[in-house]
Amino acid sequence: MNTLTQMNKAMRYIEENLMGEIDFEEMSRIACCSEYHFRRMFSFLAGMPLGEYIRRRKLSIAAVLLNEEDNKIIDIALQLGYNSPDAFSKAFHAMHGMAPSSVKKGNIILKAFPPMTFQLTIKGGNEMDYRIVEKDAFKIVGLKKRITLIFEGVNHQMDSVLQGLTADKIKELKSLCDIEPKGILSVSANFSERTVEGSELDQYIGVATTKQAMDQWDVLEVDATSWAVFTVTGEFPKALQDTWARIYAEWFPTSGYELTAGPEILWNESPDTSKPNYKSEIWIPVRKSDYK
Numbered sequence: 001m002n003t004l005t006q007m008n009k010a011m012r013y014i015e016e017n018l019m020g021e022i023d024f025e026e027m028s029r030i031a032c033c034s035e036y037h038f039r040r041m042f043s044f045l046a047g048m049p050l051g052e053y054i055r056r057r058k059l060s061i062a063a064v065l066l067n068e069e070d071n072k073i074i075d076i077a078l079q080l081g082y083n084s085p086d087a088f089s090k091a092f093h094a095m096h097g098m099a100p101s102s103v104k105k106g107n108i109i110l111k112a113f114p115p116m117t118f119q120l121t122i123k124g125g126n127e128m129d130y131r132i133v134e135k136d137a138f139k140i141v142g143l144k145k146r147i148t149l150i151f152e153g154v155n156h157q158m159d160s161v162l163q164g165l166t167a168d169k170i171k172e173l174k175s176l177c178d179i180e181p182k183g184i185l186s187v188s189a190n191f192s193e194r195t196v197e198g199s200e201l202d203q204y205i206g207v208a209t210t211k212q213a214m215d216q217w218d219v220l221e222v223d224a225t226s227w228a229v230f231t232v233t234g235e236f237p238k239a240l241q242d243t244w245a246r247i248y249a250e251w252f253p254t255s256g257y258e259l260t261a262g263p264e265i266l267w268n269e270s271p272d273t274s275k276p277n278y279k280s281e282i283w284i285p286v287r288k289s290d291y292k
Helices: 004-018 025-032 035-044 050-065 075-080 085-096 158-165 165-174 238-255
Strands: 129-135 138-148 187-191 200-209 218-222 225-234 257-259 262-270 276-289
Touching: 004 025, 004 035, 004 050, 004 238, 025 035, 035 050, 035 238, 035 257, 050 075, 050 257, 075 085, 138 158, 138 165, 138 187, 138 225, 158 200, 200 218, 225 238, 238 257, 238 276
Parallel strands: none
Antiparallel strands: 129 225, 138 200, 138 218, 187 200, 187 262, 225 276, 257 276, 262 276
16 A cells, blocks of 8 residues: 555545535545544644644635635635634635735735645665564653654753753652663653644653652553654764654655554663764554555
């Protein structure tokens, strides 16, 4: 099965139903993956949530329809799924910078947002080292903070949390760690509709454990699942961020696996990230695709 081909078929389905109701179960069936996987893959590859893409496409079509004399604003609003002309007008103004009624007067500049398709770009055929690991349910125990996602460079939003991890607290956390991945971990969970730079997520600094934790720690329950574990070696954080992007753009479309609900885990070999061949591991929850 060609994953990108199926995703593009799902995109055509969305395009054909912009003037009606989009059935996301049907979209997922066409894409041959879960809705969860499709939405995550879409937002990472497109750089925006699926809902935002659909909104922009509808408002781009609205601009074309408003230029046709026979179309009324209220009819266009209802055709595009808006509950009222007022809701439609607000959305239209947010994208085009003017009210729908202004379009009827003519001689104005509108924004066009064309349909989107996905392609696999081959960039040198670099290998990706990974393994599939089966794990029972466990917990992430540590400190948590709600942060925004950054794709490039060092994210300093966790600095205040790291400063609160004294030597005694680190020792206590390490004493709780009884399963792989061992050591202090960075764990991303509870994403807002992902995977867009600036979107929010819960970031944990902690350890993986099956032990009971004291009340002072934040706890994230992790269900039993399979994990795709990617080994990353190179300049930090560039090599890590490049690999993360390749996982979504290159590995998932050809792997036979899809994302499943759960956190993404980062293991780093040491606090000193200055080494040119710094080693990390990315753990992503996956399941075998139901579609072949």
